Amino acid sequence: MESFFVRYKNPLILMAVLFVQIIALATQIKRTDSPVQAGPGGTRLIRVWTVSALTPVEKLFTGTGRFFRGAWGNYIDLHGARRENRDLKEQLDRMKLDQSQLRAEVEQTHRLEVLLDFRQRVISKTVAAQVIGSSGSERSRIIYIDRGSHDGIKRDMAVITPDGIVGKIKDVFPRSSQVLLINDRESGAGVVLEKSRLQGVLRGNDQGELQITDIMSDENVHSGEPVVTSGGDSIYPRGLPVGTVMNAAADHDSEPFLRIGIRPAAKLDQLEDVLVITQMAEHSPSVAEGPPSIRAADVLAQRLPSITKPPEKDKDKETGLAGPAQSNAAQANSGPANSGPANSGPANAGPANSAATGQPPASPVQKKPEAPKKPAGGVESTSGQGNKPPIKRAATQTRPGATPDTPTGEKPPR
Amino acid sequence: MNGAVASSREELDVQRFSIAVSIAVPLLAILIQSYLPLKLKLTPVFDLPLLVTIFFAVARRRPVPGMITGAIIGTLQDALTHHPIGLNGISKTIIGYFASSIGVRFDVENPGSRFLMTFGFWFVHQFVYYTINLALVNVRDSWNWGHTLLAAFSNGFLAIVLFALMDRLKVRS
Numbered sequence: 001m002e003s004f005f006v007r008y009k010n011p012l013i014l015m016a017v018l019f020v021q022i023i024a025l026a027t028q029i030k031r032t033d034s035p036v037q038a039g040p041g042g043t044r045l046i047r048v049w050t051v052s053a054l055t056p057v058e059k060l061f062t063g064t065g066r067f068f069r070g071a072w073g074n075y076i077d078l079h080g081a082r083r084e085n086r087d088l089k090e091q092l093d094r095m096k097l098d099q100s101q102l103r104a105e106v107e108q109t110h111r112l113e114v115l116l117d118f119r120q121r122v123i124s125k126t127v128a129a130q131v132i133g134s135s136g137s138e139r140s141r142i143i144y145i146d147r148g149s150h151d152g153i154k155r156d157m158a159v160i161t162p163d164g165i166v167g168k169i170k171d172v173f174p175r176s177s178q179v180l181l182i183n184d185r186e187s188g189a190g191v192v193l194e195k196s197r198l199q200g201v202l203r204g205n206d207q208g209e210l211q212i213t214d215i216m217s218d219e220n221v222h223s224g225e226p227v228v229t230s231g232g233d234s235i236y237p238r239g240l241p242v243g244t245v246m247n248a249a250a251d252h253d254s255e256p257f258l259r260i261g262i263r264p265a266a267k268l269d270q271l272e273d274v275l276v277i278t279q280m281a282e283h284s285p286s287v288a289e290g291p292p293s294i295r296a297a298d299v300l301a302q303r304l305p306s307i308t309k310p311p312e313k314d315k316d317k318e319t320g321l322a323g324p325a326q327s328n329a330a331q332a333n334s335g336p337a338n339s340g341p342a343n344s345g346p347a348n349a350g351p352a353n354s355a356a357t358g359q360p361p362a363s364p365v366q367k368k369p370e371a372p373k374k375p376a377g378g379v380e381s382t383s384g385q386g387n388k389p390p391i392k393r394a395a396t397q398t399r400p401g402a403t404p405d406t407p408t409g410e411k412p413p414r
Numbered sequence: 415m416n417g418a419v420a421s422s423r424e425e426l427d428v429q430r431f432s433i434a435v436s437i438a439v440p441l442l443a444i445l446i447q448s449y450l451p452l453k454l455k456l457t458p459v460f461d462l463p464l465l466v467t468i469f470f471a472v473a474r475r476r477p478v479p480g481m482i483t484g485a486i487i488g489t490l491q492d493a494l495t496h497h498p499i500g501l502n503g504i505s506k507t508i509i510g511y512f513a514s515s516i517g518v519r520f521d522v523e524n525p526g527s528r529f530l531m532t533f534g535f536w537f538v539h540q541f542v543y544y545t546i547n548l549a550l551v552n553v554r555d556s557w558n559w560g561h562t563l564l565a566a567f568s569n570g571f572l573a574i575v576l577f578a579l580m581d582r583l584k585v586r587s
Contacts, residue, residue: 010477014511017485018504025500025550050493054445061449133494136447138458139555140495144448170496180496206556269455 048173051144055176058132059146066130123237125279127151129159131271132176141184141208143167145274148175156235158277164241164265165189165229166274177276181268182242183208190232191242195225202227202242202262210243210262213251217258221248227262237280241265430473435583440466440487448494459565461536463487465573467506468535469580471513472522484510498551505542509535525574532573536566 005012127147135142147153149172159166159179167187171178180187183204191202191212198219200212215221225245231238243262251259443462451458467487471480488506492499513535516522522531540562547553 010511013478014481014507017481017507021485021489021500021504021507022550025498025504025546028498028500029551046489046499047493050490053441054448054494057445058449065453131452133448134451134458135495136444136451136458136491137495140497142494142496143452178496184496186496271452 047171051173051176051178054133055144055146055173058144062130062132062146123277123279124281125277126160126275127153127278129177129274129276131274138208139206141181141187141204141268142170143179143181143271144176145179145276146176147276148173148177150174152278153177153276154278158236159274160236160240160277161266161271161274163267164243165236166266166268166271168235169276179274183210183264183268188233189236189242190230191227192230193221193225193245194228195222196220199230199232200260208268210264212260212262213254213257215258215260217250217256219258221245221258221260223247237277430584431470432583432585436470436483439580439583440470440483440490444487444490444494447491459568460572461539461569462576463491463502464506464509464536464539465532465569465576466580467510468513468532468573469577471510472517472531473584475514475517477511477514480510480514481507482510484508501543501546501551504546505539508542509539512538525578528573528577529570533566533570536569537562 129145129147129151131143132146133144145159153169153172155169155172157169159168165182167179167181167184169177170180181204182189182202185204185206187204189202190199192199196219198215198221200215202210202212204210212227223245227242227244229236229238229240229242243264246261246263248258248260251257440463443466447460447462467480467484470483474480484506485503488502488504489499491502491506495502513531516531521527544555544557547555
């Protein structure tokens with residue numbers, strides 16, 4: 001008997017080592033059904049020790065690399081900085097104009113949200129983090145970031161970049177965290193195709209590609225269509241960019257569905273800096289919360305000397321004494337409903353219109369004199385300085401087929 | 415006769431690496447394996463911890479240290495993934511055992527045999543991992559022959575370079 005153990009010592013030790021590992025593996029598989037997803041005590045310790053041992057060295061690697069790259073980059077950036085600065089300033093001017101228009105549209109949206117008692121979750125706090133490592137395996141699409149429980153990171157928090165979503169926090173350690181990328185086979189995110197409004201679940205596959213597989217094959221999906229988060233998974237806020245549709249074909253594995261390939265918006269294989277959404281707030285919008293009202297016309301007036309503020313005397317007209325400019329609208333809306341308090345009456349926008357603004361119908365004093373010069377609809381009706389019933393009514397009447405409660409959506413000329 | 419030859423080679427190879435090297439090299443391999451994919455897209459194809467396991471097992475030519483080395487390296491590698499700990503551990507334990515057994519019987523010092531050995535062990539490692547994942551974790555990985563073959567070639571060529579560098583770490587008595 002003794003000779004048996006001596007003779008087969010090595011195979012017996014191999015079997016013993018394998019047996020121990022298999023038992024440990026089986027224990028983990030069994031316990032993953034429990035709510036504690038971080039793993040049972042023993043394996044959790046192994047992970048914490050391993051990650052804690054590697055994290056300082058990886059931070060050192062990352063920091064050193066960034067230092068040298070930054071030094072070189074700073075030197076290179078000096079060349080052409082002036083030209084780039086000029087270009088950026090021009091771009092900023094253009095964007096300010098765009099922003100003022102968008103702001104007006106946002107205000108309109110806010111009013112509608114108030115009307116519908118709409119609630120949504122918005123990002124209220126984020127933590128910036130650097131990517132310091134990965135799992136090093138093709139089977140496990142994991143990255144490590146240099147923020148952990150000491151920085152307020154918790155499991156299932158969303159990780160994003162300005163380009164798009166990246167993944168979610170899978171495991172948290174004191175000074176680092178594990179992020180499961182969206183292209184991992186085990187990850188999933190609720191998404192919606194931006195134009196067709198088709199909803200689906202985004203998943204990764206073994207090759208690290210993104211795909212949606214639960215949209216019926218009779219739907220029309222076009223290549224290049226943007227995909228955003230739907231917010232239905234309670235991890236990613238609604239409306240974050242996910243990617244674009246690359247291709248769509250019938251899924252032979254599950255016949256009635258499409259297999260839609262998605263090109264990720266975030267560069268998942270070149271991640272350096274990410275944002276962890278640490279706090280989400282339940283947002284019920286109100287008009288008062290809306291951004292300060294600056295109209296595109298005001299921005300233009302500041303920049304273009306040819307467009308000047310109207311003369312002071314026009315203020316008299318604001319008090320309800322319709323002047324020439326306003327009388328055009330008044331003529332179009334002839335009748336008692338046009339003047340004074342009657343503006344809030346049913347002949348004007350009516351209760352629906354005042355509810356949409358979230359404010360009582362505006363008094364004529366709040367009207368701006370240059371308003372009638374503007375084209376109908378859009379920005380003018382959403383300036384947030386009170387509704388302008390006569391103008392709006394005039395606007396709606398100049399567009400045949402548009403109802404008083406329907407925003408025309410026209411933009412003012414730049 | 416063969417036994418005597420093997421015994422004398424085994425005696426010669428005892429204590430071939432210092433303790434510092436035995437600890438630092440596997441850790442460095444795991445560290446590089448974790449860090450490099452952030453910078454180079456193709457690096458996950460390579461499995462540096464597997465190459466280090468093979469190298470130590472073959473050089474020491476003793477099955478028990480070979481399998482223990484494989485088990486530790488594999489377990490540490492598993493700890494960095496989000497999968498259950500043990501998949502790489504079991505695979506590399508088996509690789510460590512058989513690599514050390516081969517080291518006793520064959521000449522594994524020349525580049526050609528190192529390439530073939532690594533090429534073969536890569537396949538064995540993938541197969542064992544796939545099987546354990548399927549049988550114990552109930553997860554079916556996709557098996558792409560082209561990709562596996564390419565990865566085996568890549569790791570075989572890398573092994574030639576890496577093993578030549580690591581030969582310098584040997585402590586010859």
